[in-house]
Amino acid sequence: MSKAPHIYGIETLAIHAGARPEPVTGARNTPIYQTTAYAFEDTDHAADLFNLQTFGFIYSRLTNPTVAVLEERVASLEGGRAAVCAASGHAAQFLAFFTLLDPGDEFLASTNLYGGSITQFSHSFKRLGWNCHFVDPKDPENFRRALTPKCKAIFVEALANPGGVVVDLEPVAAIAKDAGIPLIVDNTLATPYLCRPLEWGADLIVHSTTKFLSGHGTSMGGALVESGKFDWARDGKFPTMTEPDPAYHGLTFYEMFGDFGFTMKARTVALRDFGPAMSPTNAFYTITGIESLPVRMDRHVANAETVAAFLEGHKAVAWVSYAGLKSSPYFDLAKKYLPKGAGSVFTFGLRGGYEAGIKLVESVNLFSHLANIGDTRSLILHPASTTHRQLTDEQRAAAGAGPDVIRLSIGLETAGDLLADLDQGLATR
Numbered sequence: 571m572s573k574a575p576h577i578y579g580i581e582t583l584a585i586h587a588g589a590r591p592e593p594v595t596g597a598r599n600t601p602i603y604q605t606t607a608y609a610f611e612d613t614d615h616a617a618d619l620f621n622l623q624t625f626g627f628i629y630s631r632l633t634n635p636t637v638a639v640l641e642e643r644v645a646s647l648e649g650g651r652a653a654v655c656a657a658s659g660h661a662a663q664f665l666a667f668f669t670l671l672d673p674g675d676e677f678l679a680s681t682n683l684y685g686g687s688i689t690q691f692s693h694s695f696k697r698l699g700w701n702c703h704f705v706d707p708k709d710p711e712n713f714r715r716a717l718t719p720k721c722k723a724i725f726v727e728a729l730a731n732p733g734g735v736v737v738d739l740e741p742v743a744a745i746a747k748d749a750g751i752p753l754i755v756d757n758t759l760a761t762p763y764l765c766r767p768l769e770w771g772a773d774l775i776v777h778s779t780t781k782f783l784s785g786h787g788t789s790m791g792g793a794l795v796e797s798g799k800f801d802w803a804r805d806g807k808f809p810t811m812t813e814p815d816p817a818y819h820g821l822t823f824y825e826m827f828g829d830f831g832f833t834m835k836a837r838t839v840a841l842r843d844f845g846p847a848m849s850p851t852n853a854f855y856t857i858t859g860i861e862s863l864p865v866r867m868d869r870h871v872a873n874a875e876t877v878a879a880f881l882e883g884h885k886a887v888a889w890v891s892y893a894g895l896k897s898s899p900y901f902d903l904a905k906k907y908l909p910k911g912a913g914s915v916f917t918f919g920l921r922g923g924y925e926a927g928i929k930l931v932e933s934v935n936l937f938s939h940l941a942n943i944g945d946t947r948s949l950i951l952h953p954a955s956t957t958h959r960q961l962t963d964e965q966r967a968a969a970g971a972g973p974d975v976i977r978l979s980i981g982l983e984t985a986g987d988l989l990a991d992l993d994q995g996l997a998t999r
C-alpha cells in the first residue's frame with residue numbers, strides 16, 4: 571500500500587509554491603525578469619507558441635517568468651488549478667467578467683463590496699452591456715430570488731470591505747451550482763490564509779494583491795484564480811468557453827485546456843487584447859510579501875481584536891462592526907469561514923456623526939489617513955467622504971459606509987501604541 575503524499579502547509583506554500591532556484595545561475599530568490607520579450611529557438615518554436623501548442627514566453631503582456639511564479643503561488647495558496655495576474659485588482663475583475671460575459675448578459679453581486687467594485691459594476695461595466703443586479707447577502711436565498719435566465723455569475727466578498735460582513739458562502743455556492751453559473755469570490759480582505767472559498771464551493775477567486783498579499787503598501791496588482799472544477803459545457807451558457815474562438819483559428823478553450831481553460835482564455839484573449847499586465851517588479855514585491863503572509867495575518871488579527879475590543883468599550887464610539895467580536899451578528903459565520911480570525915479591516919461608528927469622523931481622521935498621528943488597506947502600517951479612512959463618495963446615500967448605507975462610519979485597517983505596530991493614538995484622537999473632539 572502506498573502512503574498518501576505529504577501535503578505542504580500554507581506557511582510552506584507561501585514561501586515555496588511556484589518557485590525554484592533559477593537554473594542558469596542558481597539564484598535562490600525569484601529574479602525580476604525585467605524583459606519585454608523572449609528569443610524564439612526557431613521559427614517552428616515561434617509558430618507553436620503563437621498557436622498555443624506549446625507553453626513558453628513570447629511577450630510580457632501575456633506571460634513573464636516572475637509573474638508566472640506569483641500566479642502559481644496564488645493558485646496554490648487558494649487550492650486552485652491555475653491563475654492569471656493583472657495590473658490591479660480591478661483589472662483582474664475585468665479579465666474575469668470579459669471572459670464570462672457577452673453584451674446583454676447579467677450577473678448578481680453582493681451589496682457589501684469595495685466601493686470601487688460597486689462603481690465598476692454599476693457604471694463602467696454597464697457601458698459594455700454587462701448588467702449587474704445588487705443583492706443583499708444577509709439572506710443567501712436573496713441570490714436565488716434575483717436570478718434571471720441571463721445571469722452568468724454571482725460575485726461576493728467573503729469578508730466584505732468595509733462593513734465586517736461575512737457572507738455565508740456554502741448556501742450561495744449551492745445556489746450558483748443549481749443555476750449552472752460560477753460563484754466568484756473576492757478574497758482580498760480575508761486572504762487564503764484566513765479563508766479558502768474554493769473549499770466552500772466557489773469557482774473563481776479574484777484578488778487585489780495590492781492589499782494583504784503584497785502586504786507593505788508598495789505594489790499594485792491583481793489575480794484571478796480558477797478552481798478547475800466548473801463544468802463550462804453543462805448548459806451551453808458559456809459560448810466564450812465552449813465555442814470555437816475566431817481570434818485563435820477556431821480553437822475551443824474548454825476542449826483544448828480543460829480544467830485551466832478559463833485561465834487560458836482570460837490570459838490569451840482578455841489580457842492579450844486589453845493589456846492590463848502586471849509588471850515583473852510588482853510581481854517580485856508581491857512574491858516577497860506573500861512569504862510572510864501567515865505571520866503577518868496572525869499579527870494583523872491579534873492587533874485588530876485588541877483595537878476592536880478597546881473601541882467597543884469607548885464612550886465616543888456608538889458601535890463597532892468587526893466579525894471577530896462576540897457582539898457581531900457575523901461572529902458565528904466568521905468562526906466557520908475564518909477560523910484563524912476575521913481579518914484586520916473593520917468599521918466603527920462615532921456618536922458625533924460625519925463631523926466627528928472628519929475630526930478623528932485629522933487628529934490621529936500614528937494612523938495614516940489614506941485610501942488603502944492591508945499595509946504593515948495602520949490606516950484610517952472616513953469612507954463617506956472618500957472611497958464611497960461617488961455612491962448614492964442608499965448605496966452607501968447598503969455598503970456599510972454611512973456618514974458616521976470610520977474604517978480602520980489595523981497594521982503590525984505595538985497594539986498599545988494604536989490604542990493610545992485612537993484614545994487621544996477620540997478625546998480631542
Ligand SMILES: *Cc1c(COP(=O)(O)O)cnc(C)c1O
Binds near residue numbers: 658659778781
Ligand atoms: C482594493 C480592492 C479592490 C480593487 O483592487 P485594486 O488593486 O485597487 O484595483 C477590489 N476588491 C477589494 C475588496 C479591494 O479591497
